[in-house]
Amino acid sequence: MTAQLLDPVVQHHIVNSLGWPALRPLQEASVEPVLRGNDALLLAPTAGGKTEAAVFPLLSRMTQENWRGLTVLYVCPLRALLNNLEPRLAGYTSWLGRRVGLWHGDTSDSVRRRLLVDRPDILLTTPESLESMLVSTRVTPSQMFGDLRAVVVDEVHAFAGDDRGWHLLAVLERLAEVAGRPVQRIGLSATVGNQEALLNWLQGPARTVRTATVVSPPATAGPPPELELDYVASVPNAATVISALHRGEKRLVFADSRRTVEALAVALRARGTTTFVSHSSLSRDERRQAERAFAEARDCVIVSTSTLELGIDVGDLDRVLQVGAPRTVASLLQRLGRTGRRPGTTRSMLFLATEDDQLLQAAGLLQLWSEGFVEPVVPPPAPRHLVGQQLLALCLQKGRVGGSTWTQSLSGLELATAEEAARISEWMLETGHLDSDSGMLFVGPETERRYGYRHFLELLSAFTADPEFTVLHGRVEVGTVDPLVMTRKVEGPRVLVLGGRPWKVTFIDWKRRRTFVEPTDLPGNSKWSGLGQPLSFALTDAMRRVALGADMPGVSLTRRATERLAVVREDIEPTVSTDTSLVLQHDSGLVRWWTWAGGRANGVLAAALSAVAPGLVDELERYDNRYVKLRGDATAGAVREAVAEARKRFSDDLAGVEPSVSDESLKQLKFADLLPTDLATSTLGRRASDHDGAAKVLRRPVA
Template sequence: MTGFDALHPVVQHHIVNELGWRELRPLQDDAVAPLLAGEDALLLAPTAGGKTEAALFPLLTRMAGESWSGTSLLYVCPLRALLNNLEARVNRYASWLGRSAAVRHGDTSQGVRRRMMVDQPDILLTTPESLEAMLVSATINPRSLLSEVRAVVVDEVHAFAGDDRGWHLLAVIERLTKLAGRPLQRVGLSATVGNADDLLAWLQGSKRGRRPGRVLAPKAIGGGAPEIALDYVGSLPNAATVIARLHRGEKRLVFADSRRTVEQLGVGLAELGVETYVSHSSLSVAERRRSEAAFAQGRDCVIVATSTLELGIDVGDLDRVLQVGSPSTVASLLQRVGRTGRRPGAVRNLTVLAPDDDALLRATGLLLLWSEGYVEPISPPPHAAHIAAQQVLALALQERQIGRHTWQDWLDGLELVPPTEADAIVEGLLAKGVLDEDSGMLFVGPEAEKRYGRRHFMELMSVFTSDPQVTVLHGRTEIGAVDPMVLVSKVPGPRRLTLAGRTWTVTAVDWTRRRAYVEPSEGSGTARWLGTSAPLRGRLVDAMRRVLLGATPHGVGLSGRASERLAGLRAELGDRVDAERTVVLHEDGQTRWWTWAGGRANAVLHAALDAVAPELCHPDSTYTNDHIVLRGEATESGLGAALAAANQRFGEDLAGVQPEVMQRAVQELKFGDLLPDTLAHATLSERLADHPGAASAVGRPRVERWTL
């Protein structure tokens, strides 16, 4: 008996007669039995691998067979655009059984929300932030809307698990479980990850070990190896020129890893006569939809995007994917490659264009890892004390009052922080006036309204930290948002900015309402947003070291320019690398310890050295992803003695070392202001650290070199 045979007869009928499928894909067939049995599951397949159907077909069968009523299935996504993209497809499948699906997120109008309360959808497509908003709403009863939930599907679960939105999602699911009074089946959908069993255990949250769960990842049939190419172009204008000349007549999706680069490429391509669209998070919803819809309908055109289009949003049938610069993970690279090759006979492909030396080395290192079959493990950030503080406050809003010693019952064992810190978090909230207490019951204090606003505490719903951006408008049409510094820095002549792939002249700024008014313009403008660059993983940085030592990714077509520049980098930077040892290099009056251990490991090493031998550390510089800056007079023997002292003081694993945290970083931690200062610093310090990577670097022998 196949999985197909166990599906509801009506679902079978429509799969065959409406979708025209002769059979289910392996993942879809394998998923039926465990999902019908109510098991938790993690379904793994490449982009466009049929994961949505693998989850929905058996869950719709359960819905019909067990007579689920009300809103009984939640489908959670990380992006609003992905929800919008899925709505028609999910509603189509639900309609086969006389059921319905609807989207609810931050862009959903009040009218639609009111109708949803009267005519509840069977499947609700939403985000964790919207679920939180429903739980704490003062205008709706969450029990009337969400108490019938039986199962939760989390799409692109890897995108949640790697950051604080994942902890927030798990906490919200635990609260929904308590509200519904029944265990909720949890189904995660993901592309390939390096630690699937761990990801499933994370998704199960407090139910890990208490509920059956399995990973389903059948081997893909056919498809062949993707065509991967690497070229060195030397600059962004050159990248635009290459993109304009490559693959004319085809539909091309170009990824860049910053909004600024997206805008610069968009303008450059448009000036070269290419039909170009752009997509990133600082564009208005209407502008993004306009670009994505026009691109989906086009043929000979380009869309330039940040990672907003990395996930499964449908932008039509792509011919080519190009990457300017380099993503930071193999998992991200696989997502981008997976956007192509969906037509019968089409080949998955990716062309990487390196605009500078750093991008070339990083891209080559990443492709080396890919060629070796490596995919990063997904690791949730440790020590979610700030999310625990947010949850206490959210529960006080949801229940109007919550027991000081019983609020964690709502999380049913989900440990956001060690139990010893839970009381400290509550004490801090009381001390700040965010919470008040009466007879052991906690309720929202006046300071909470001052910090998070009176409008339904909307800032409290999201774990995102939003840039302090200024909205840009052309007449009444919102174009997007920019960093305020674009509007205050001195410029000669008219103030121009680049947004939505076009140039605008600023005509007026309303600072009170944080709005800038613009008119279309010619020429180039400024594109700028605030942002922080994440440290690179040690595995990638070490791969970059191996590239400098001569390693080359197999299965990747290197252009002549890329091969020539790599040879130049190996000659220029060869004294910084060694096959077995780290390098203490004296160059131009400076000393650097080239660890190639990654930013987080180097943060631990620098903090350890600063604690035991501050005289070795440079007064003005600290560390990067690949090296630590020391004073010019530092020596390998002095460094070795300091590291031995660090091992003696902090242990061989250096677990006792806490990297220094800048106050600005604490201020940028969403909900960090809810924590006592010491706990906020400890939270960030733990997240900044890679103790195993640091210990490994200390354990390797060192060589001392001088350059002339």
């Protein structure tokens, strides 16, 4: 048994302290590659023991190879997940007389000072906190990270899917430079559709020289999960169903917008259901209180956005419900995996659709699940804006960097081409973001003006935080809301909903962006800004197939869902076909090309048609997930001719065609000001494109 390769003390405590008769399959299979120092991707469902699969062999290496100082980083996407892990990892490290530390945005200055003086063996942290330590004048990177040997990236798929992943990879390259050695990288993830590609991405430039291992033992056979789809027509009706179902049990309810979470929580409480709330705009204390109370309670509901999708421990769950539908099968699997953990229980999930589009989306998602489909995790293309961010971060870290050598600190990480990186640094010199002297680059006045506030805090993260008003009840922070809640015209008192409770606004401090509130029984609502995310080709095409009659094997439909789905199918039947895309003139006079290709593929198709047949595509409302909108006299013949010309001019996959980008969209790209305008526009255009999906549409005849 490979478990015998672990340090004897670790083996002893696994049996005697944890009471485990044996390691789980993933843990058993991970021992050898992690002990060898391989880069690795460890895959298992939620609660599959991934943390122990990485930590037990790393603790053994600490002893066997006499590692001293801070040698292991454990990186998570959420502070709450780090808080949840700290006591568990503290127990494991104590077996060997080692220690764990915690450093993130909520860590107090006194704790940080102690960690700098007395470094732990394992540090739990986030990419943003690592960046802040590298650039801080209070931290000497070589002293803090000079002994680093390994990094564990938990929920690595959550990082890889957005710019935080690219930021993390850049920080890891800089840490390896500080340590003066390659650093072992271990990713932990639930099921993904492209395991090898995800591991290669995590390795970064080292993929060409370091051994890598995917560890993904076969899942233990068990009873099939119970998935059910219902149609309830409204959020209040969803609250009625949730409050009546499974009384006496602990229920976790997901909704994919903060506004829906708040409305649902208010409706549940009005029906006498003990309800807790979790989402990103609640204060840290509010979230912790809700999660702690939910973990200790029994007959209750917690309503959450995706913040509780990852592995935060909220105790033993009886049920998971979903209002609406997530956008990926991977999210469905994460949420489903929160149930069925106790012996004798089965994984289960109930979908409650509150409108027709939700019903069709949920049905499409369940169709993909029934087919065994899981999306590949695809990092955002062309992260050129992070080249500018990393150049400034290196200037803050080192004081000055060589104008022609600074990219060596990133070890060839593919954020941009060498030519693009040179253009970006030249642009930053022209705009005053950088200054130079004798070939050395350093932070310029425009960076000081734009990012210098609060020790360059905005420069340390790759994600954009929308400006929001802080909501205070006395001195206690409740959370944050969109400024529009404060500015829109209302009759009578201004009432907002936050934490599942209504609050009456008593005073607005416009200068400090704070609002003071007191509890009320009056009705209210809340709002948060945010751009809607396009659906993928896979999901939108599955919705098309459901409309054509696909039956979601393994999924139960209630009578209401069955009847309503029949109505939806009849309504959209003219827009779908088994093997063609359709151009239809509707009763309203609108003409649409029904592609069912998803928003990004339709963006490419609309741009291609506009390039070869100007005026064919409606310029005001160009496309959505299901169709491209055409001018009022457009015909199928005109679309066929334009498609043929586009394939001739751009090739069958429309290579190089990108959707147009508005000035408003550019504001959503953080650090766009660090890029020449054409590179910023091209970066967003590439990210709004799905050429594979567009090519699949082009292979279908237009009818």
